[in-house]
Amino acid sequence: MKKIQNKYKVLVNESLCPQYWHMVFDAQELAAEVRPGQFVHIRCDEEGLQPFFRRPFSVYRAQKYVEIFYAQVGRGTKLLSLKKKGDMVDVLGPLGTPFEMPPQSTKQVILIAGGIGVAPMLILSDVLKKKKCELVLLYGARSRDCVYPMKEFKDNGVKVHVATEDGSVGVRGRVSVLFDKIEKDPARTFIYTCGPNPMLKAVQTFAVKHNILGQVACEEMMACGLGACLGCAIETKNGYKTVCHDGPAFNLDEVIFH
Numbered sequence: 001m002k003k004i005q006n007k008y009k010v011l012v013n014e015s016l017c018p019q020y021w022h023m024v025f026d027a028q029e030l031a032a033e034v035r036p037g038q039f040v041h042i043r044c045d046e047e048g049l050q051p052f053f054r055r056p057f058s059v060y061r062a063q064k065y066v067e068i069f070y071a072q073v074g075r076g077t078k079l080l081s082l083k084k085k086g087d088m089v090d091v092l093g094p095l096g097t098p099f100e101m102p103p104q105s106t107k108q109v110i111l112i113a114g115g116i117g118v119a120p121m122l123i124l125s126d127v128l129k130k131k132k133c134e135l136v137l138l139y140g141a142r143s144r145d146c147v148y149p150m151k152e153f154k155d156n157g158v159k160v161h162v163a164t165e166d167g168s169v170g171v172r173g174r175v176s177v178l179f180d181k182i183e184k185d186p187a188r189t190f191i192y193t194c195g196p197n198p199m200l201k202a203v204q205t206f207a208v209k210h211n212i213l214g215q216v217a218c219e220e221m222m223a224c225g226l227g228a229c230l231g232c233a234i235e236t237k238n239g240y241k242t243v244c245h246d247g248p249a250f251n252l253d254e255v256i257f258h
C-alpha cells in the first residue's frame with residue numbers, strides 16, 4: 001500500500017444531520033489504495049498553521065472518490081466544515097493497519113458504532129456485502145442530532161438498529177440495549193466496533209463473555225500519524241502499540257480500555 005500526499009478538489013461537503021458532515025474529494029489514485037479501517041491525515045488549515053498538525057479521519061468510503069464523515073469538535077474540523085465545492089484539501093494516506101476480514105465460517109457480522117465511530121463502517125460494509133453473511137449495524141448516539149438516514153448502509157443490505165440515549169430515535173438507551181440482536185455463536189458471529197472507549201469496553205466485555213471474536217478501530221490524539229512520535233500509543237495485552245501504525249484496527253480482546 002503506497003502512501004500518497006496530494007491536494008485534492010472537494011466535490012461535496014455537506015451536513016447530513018446537525019452533528020455530522022460528509023466530505024467527498026476527488027482522490028481517485030488514493031481511493032484505489034484504501035482498505036477498510038485505514039485513515040487519511042488532513043491539513044485543515046491551508047493558510048496558516050492553526051492547527052499545526054494534520055487531523056486523522058477514517059475513510060468512510062473509497063469507491064471512485066474518497067469520502068470522510070466527521071463531527072465538528074474543534075478548530076480543525078470547523079475549518080474543514082467551511083470548505084466549499086472546488087476548494088483544495090491536502091491529504092496524506094492511506095495510513096494505518098486495516099481491519100482483518102472475518103473467518104470463512106462467519107454467518108453474521110455485527111458492526112457496533114457509537115456516534116462518529118460509524119465512519120469506518122460503511123467502507124467495511126462495501127467489502128463485506130460480497131461475502132455471504134448477514135450484516136447488522138448497531139448504532140448508538142446521544143440524540144436525533146446524531147442520526148442520519150444511513151441509506152448507503154441499507155443499500156448494502158445492512159440491517160440497521162438505532163439506540164439513542166434520550167430515546168428521540170430508535171430504542172432508548174446506550175447501544176448495549178441492542179446487543180440482543182447479536183447471535184451468540186462464536187463459530188458464526190464476528191464483531192467490528194468503533195466509538196467512545198466506555199462503549200468499546202462494553203462491547204469487549206460482551207464479546208469475551210460469549211467467546212466472540214472481533215476487531216476494534218481505536219482513536220487517539222495524533223501528531224505524526226506515521227508511527228514515529230509514539231504520541232498515539234495505547235495499552236494492549238501485548239504492550240504499548242501505536243494507533244496510527246499498529247492500528248487503528250486491533251483484535252477486540254487485545255486492547256486495554258481505560
Ligand SMILES: Cc1cc2nc3c(=O)[nH]c(=O)nc-3n(C[C@H](O)[C@H](O)[C@H](O)COP(=O)(O)OP(=O)(O)OC[C@H]3O[C@@H](n4cnc5c(N)ncnc54)[C@H](O)[C@@H]3O)c2cc1C
Pocket residue numbers: 039051055056057058059068069070071072073074075076077078116119120218219220221222243248
Ligand atoms: C484513526 C482516527 C480516525 C478518526 N476518524 C474520525 C472520523 O472518521 N470522523 C471524525 O469526526 N473524527 C475522527 N477522528 C477524530 C478526529 O481526528 C478529531 O475529532 C479531530 O482531530 C479533532 O480536531 P479539531 O482540531 O477539530 O479539534 P481539537 O481542537 O483538536 O479537539 C477538540 C476536542 O476534541 C477532542 N479530541 C480531538 N481528537 C480526539 C480524538 N482522536 N479522540 C478523542 N477526542 C479527541 C479534544 O480533546 C478536544 O476536547 C479520528 C481519530 C483517529 C485517531
Ligand code: FES
Pocket residue numbers: 221222223224225226227228229230231232233242243244245
Ligand atoms: S501519531 Fe506519531 S506515532 Fe502515532
